[in-house]
Amino acid sequence: xxxxxxxRPARPSPRKTPPPALKSKAGQPANKPCATCQKQQPRKVxxxxxxxxEFSCKHCGVADKREIKxxxxxxxxxxxxxxxxxxHSPNKxxxxxxxxxxxxxPDTITVKASGGPGYSPGHPALTVQPPAGRGEVKVLRGPTHxxxxxxxxxxxxxxxxxxxxxxxxxxxxQFFFPPPAMWVFTMAACxxxxxxxxxxxxxxxHKVAVYPPDIFKIGLQIxxxxxxxxxxxxxxxxxxxxxxxxxSDTRGLARTSQSTKEEMxxxxxxxxxxxxxxxxxxxxTVTQTQQLGTIRGRDYSSDKYEGSDAPDGRALSTAKSFxxxxxxxxxxxxxxxxxxxxxxxxxxxxxxxxxxxxxxxANRMPKIGWTFSVEVEVFAGSLEYExxxxxxxxxxxxxxxxxxxxxxxxxxxxxxxAFGLELLSAKAQVYGAVTGELKLTFTxxxxxxRTGPAATVTVPPAVGGExxxxxxxxxxxxxxxKINAGFEGAAVMELAPFALKANLDLSAGKGTFTAxxxxxxxxxxxxxxxxxxxxxxxxxx
Amino acid sequence: xxxxxxxxxxxxxxxGYACExxxxxxxxxxxxxxxxxxxxxxxxxxxxxxxxxxxxxxxAIAPPGAIVDPLSPRRLIVQRCVGPLGEIVPAGEDxxxxxxxxxxxxxxxxxxxxxxxxxxxxxxxGPTWAWQTATPMKLDAATTAELLMxxxxxxxxxxxxxxxxxxxxxxxxFAELAPLYGMTPAAARAGLQEQFTELAKDNAWTVEPLxxxxxxxHLCCDGRVVEPRTRDDQPVLRGxxxxxxxxxxxxxxxRIDGMFEVVR
Ligand SMILES: [Zn+2]
Ligand SMILES: [Zn+2]
Ligand SMILES: [Zn+2]
Numbered sequence: 001x002x003x004x005x006x007x008r009p010a011r012p013s014p015r016k017t018p019p020p021a022l023k024s025k026a027g028q029p030a031n032k033p034c035a036t037c038q039k040q041q042p043r044k045v046x047x048x049x050x051x052x053x054e055f056s057c058k059h060c061g062v063a064d065k066r067e068i069k070x071x072x073x074x075x076x077x078x079x080x081x082x083x084x085x086x087x088h089s090p091n092k093x094x095x096x097x098x099x100x101x102x103x104x105x106p107d108t109i110t111v112k113a114s115g116g117p118g119y120s121p122g123h124p125a126l127t128v129q130p131p132a133g134r135g136e137v138k139v140l141r142g143p144t145h146x147x148x149x150x151x152x153x154x155x156x157x158x159x160x161x162x163x164x165x166x167x168x169x170x171x172x173x174q175f176f177f178p179p180p181a182m183w184v185f186t187m188a189a190c191x192x193x194x195x196x197x198x199x200x201x202x203x204x205x206h207k208v209a210v211y212p213p214d215i216f217k218i219g220l221q222i223x224x225x226x227x228x229x230x231x232x233x234x235x236x237x238x239x240x241x242x243x244x245x246x247x248s249d250t251r252g253l254a255r256t257s258q259s260t261k262e263e264m265x266x267x268x269x270x271x272x273x274x275x276x277x278x279x280x281x282x283x284x285t286v287t288q289t290q291q292l293g294t295i296r297g298r299d300y301s302s303d304k305y306e307g308s309d310a311p312d313g314r315a316l317s318t319a320k321s322f323x324x325x326x327x328x329x330x331x332x333x334x335x336x337x338x339x340x341x342x343x344x345x346x347x348x349x350x351x352x353x354x355x356x357x358x359x360x361x362a363n364r365m366p367k368i369g370w371t372f373s374v375e376v377e378v379f380a381g382s383l384e385y386e387x388x389x390x391x392x393x394x395x396x397x398x399x400x401x402x403x404x405x406x407x408x409x410x411x412x413x414x415x416x417x418a419f420g421l422e423l424l425s426a427k428a429q430v431y432g433a434v435t436g437e438l439k440l441t442f443t444x445x446x447x448x449x450r451t452g453p454a455a456t457v458t459v460p461p462a463v464g465g466e467x468x469x470x471x472x473x474x475x476x477x478x479x480x481x482k483i484n485a486g487f488e489g490a491a492v493m494e495l496a497p498f499a500l501k502a503n504l505d506l507s508a509g510k511g512t513f514t515a516x517x518x519x520x521x522x523x524x525x526x527x528x529x530x531x532x533x534x535x536x537x538x539x540x541x
Numbered sequence: 542x543x544x545x546x547x548x549x550x551x552x553x554x555x556x557g558y559a560c561e562x563x564x565x566x567x568x569x570x571x572x573x574x575x576x577x578x579x580x581x582x583x584x585x586x587x588x589x590x591x592x593x594x595x596x597x598x599x600x601a602i603a604p605p606g607a608i609v610d611p612l613s614p615r616r617l618i619v620q621r622c623v624g625p626l627g628e629i630v631p632a633g634e635d636x637x638x639x640x641x642x643x644x645x646x647x648x649x650x651x652x653x654x655x656x657x658x659x660x661x662x663x664x665x666x667g668p669t670w671a672w673q674t675a676t677p678m679k680l681d682a683a684t685t686a687e688l689l690m691x692x693x694x695x696x697x698x699x700x701x702x703x704x705x706x707x708x709x710x711x712x713x714x715f716a717e718l719a720p721l722y723g724m725t726p727a728a729a730r731a732g733l734q735e736q737f738t739e740l741a742k743d744n745a746w747t748v749e750p751l752x753x754x755x756x757x758x759h760l761c762c763d764g765r766v767v768e769p770r771t772r773d774d775q776p777v778l779r780g781x782x783x784x785x786x787x788x789x790x791x792x793x794x795x796r797i798d799g800m801f802e803v804v805r
Contacts, residue, residue: 368629368631369631414612418631418632418633420629428629429629429631431633432612433612434612435612464610464612464613465610465613466556466577466610466612466613468579468632470579470580470581470629470630470632471581471629472627472628472629473548473550473583473624473625473626473627473628473629473630474548474583474627474722474723475722476580476581476582476583477580478570478580478582479578479579479580481573481576482576482577514789516582516791518583518586518718518721518722519714519715519719519722519724519729519732519733520732520733520736521733521736521737521740521782521788521789521790522776522790522791523740523782523786523788523789524786524788524789525784525785525786
């Protein structure tokens with residue numbers, strides 16, 4: 001057992017005046033001399049103090065619960081200090097908790113004062129101050145008390161009711177390790193001791209942090225859906241004759257109900273294609289309207305996504321993409337899953353927007369035809385994250401329990417490109433494909449003995465592909481080394497509390513090129529084929 | 542002006558092999574072992590009437606497992622194609638006439654390096670190039686010394702910016718190549734002078750010193766042609782130009798009527 005002076009953390013100093021002692025039979029306060037005595041003799045206070053204070057919850061000393069019997073504070077008369085037996089985490093990243101005792105609701109805190117020279121009537125007294133808005137301060141007389149403590153009543157249902165107002169993501173985040181309810185316990189006596197004893201215990205204020213007992217679990221089960229966008233243009237030399245076309249297809253089984261409407265209009269040199277696709281599950285539908293249009297060779301493509309709540313649960317099928325449980329009970333229907341699906345579609349759209357980015361580069365060299373294909377998959381795989389507070393068996397603290405099993409592809413993108421540009425003062429074609437995949441695959445469980453609260457997993461994207469460049473026939477272009485191109489970014493998952501952040505960028509396409517001339521000087525130059533393009537960066541949850 | 546509409550070229554796509562590619566024993570290009578390489582060098586000036594040969598010498602092979610990306614696979618492909626001069630043939634639209642592909646099976650025993658892979662093809666009658674009838678050389682001390690003196694003369698022309706002096710030593714190259722690449726020799730000479738003026742503006746033109754100990758003479762085409770390169774396979778005639786670009790002038794030298802000439 002460690003014995004060291006209790007560190008009194010910076011906080012409002014305990015109330016120096018204990019609750020008044022009870023009146024004696026003589027009708028006078030026991031700790032106050034009568035008016036006569038005050039005149040006749042020096043102030044004399046009856047001894048009233050304790051040597052030791054112990055805090056425990058109902059799990060202390062119970063097998064498989066808390067190994068500690070209690071947290072004790074005692075007066076060491078020799079050192080003139082208050083000592084404690086608090087045990088601290090061996091993990092240096094966990095700050096030592098010295099000012100409070102932490103428990104999970106429901107629990108009962110026992111406070112026991114012992115030793116000392118005796119007490120005035122009604123002393124010592126324990127003042128219990130519940131969290132704000134949770135009732136009156138109570139004064140309990142005597143050396144030993146058991147006090148039931150609780151978390152915010154109906155906290156879960158109250159927060160559940162917020163979801164409609166604050167939305168899916170903020171709604172979910174409410175349940176990630178909410179702050180504790182703080183109770184303040186103050187045990188106090190007069191602090192009066194017989195003459196030779198120089199030091200008194202007097203009073204001690206200690207907080208009790210109460211955490212909710214709920215164990216939550218979220219699950220994502222999202223089958224693979226790959227979406228592919230294509231666009232190409234062919235131009236003949238001389239009098240520019242252009243044409244462009246686009247198509248898209250979606251593969252996979254994530255959709256549980258679906259309707260597709262296609263519309264094609266051609267009038268002279270105007271071509272308009274509109275495709276409306278509705279995707280839904282039992283929690284809602286998302287309608288995607290995609291318009292691909294070319295008017296006199298110009299591109300008027302657009303993509304629009306709209307979310308809506310399902311009219312009722314029966315209309316749409318039963319596949320679950322998101323689940324939320326509390327203590328094993330399913331509360332998924334309290335969340336608007338449409339918002340989540342819409343988020344996925346927006347993410348997908350941002351990546352498919354790479355086509356527009358390349359098209360803009362390619363359109364500067366309209367005499368070289370271009371072709372692009374972007375294929376993207378977002379959020380495929382599964383994620384299970386379970387979390388809640390638990391009392392740590394080895395001391396008086398509560399830790400953030402979590403267990404995560406994840407095999408989730410956040411994003412997998414492939415861009416196949418071929419377009420013309422000017423390189424070393426000559427026209428050239430850039431072609432090839434780049435891929436990037438952000439994937440999280442691991443299993444981890446909180447270990448309060450070892451892992452700190454900031455458990456973080458960071459994964460860089462897996463990248464691949466190859467970009468080449470070729471000039472016009474005759475003189476030729478050689479790449480010195482290789483063209484650096486592809487995707488960059490990271491997926492970051494924090495585990496307590498849960499947070500999932502990711503960013504993915506298209507790296508700048510850069511290389512060193514030699515224009516090998518048949519008759520003239522060859523020239524070597526570093527060139528940027530395209531600038532870096534951020535695609536998306538956000539905290540997902 | 543000669544109207545030329547097509548050019549012979551190689552479609553080269555190599556990954557995982559350090560190679561040198563030859564046309565009729567003339568070195569065309571080298572590939573790194575650790576990066577994919579794709580290029581479409583034109584080679585009309587190395588093709589001859591009758592029997593021709595395209596060869597690849599494999600000097601190093603990337604270890605198994607070093608190349609796993611399906612979008613950048615291990616391969617060794619050299620195809621002979623013909624296409625319109627001055628036009629971009631989009632990647633994937635080359636029409637090969639013939640070519641070689643080397644794809645050993647994973648279980649095949651590793652070959653002894655260097656490995657030579659070659660194939661032959663016949664072409665109808667065409668011009669006879671000066672290098673074909675040049676005097677075969679042996680790189681003995683005397684010839685090496687003479688070649689270094691010739692390189693030194695080229696180097697001096699470049700250092701002084703004496704383009705007419707340089708062009709006088711590139712006479713055969715310009716006479717034979719200009720028509721192949723859609724120009725008259727006179728227009729090509731004017732073009733070189735104009736390019737030099739551009740590269741040398743603001744006194745930005747510098748020439749790397751010639752370092753005989755860094756020059757490797759590569760004898761090719763059965764001894765009729767020599768290509769000087771630095772130890773790391775750069776052209777020996779090179780330097781810095783305006784705009785921070787590097788310039789270089791690869792040369793292939795033959796002995797014609799007793800005199801050294803730049804033939805390519
Ligand atoms: Zn009295
Ligand atoms: Zn407890
Ligand atoms: Zn007292």
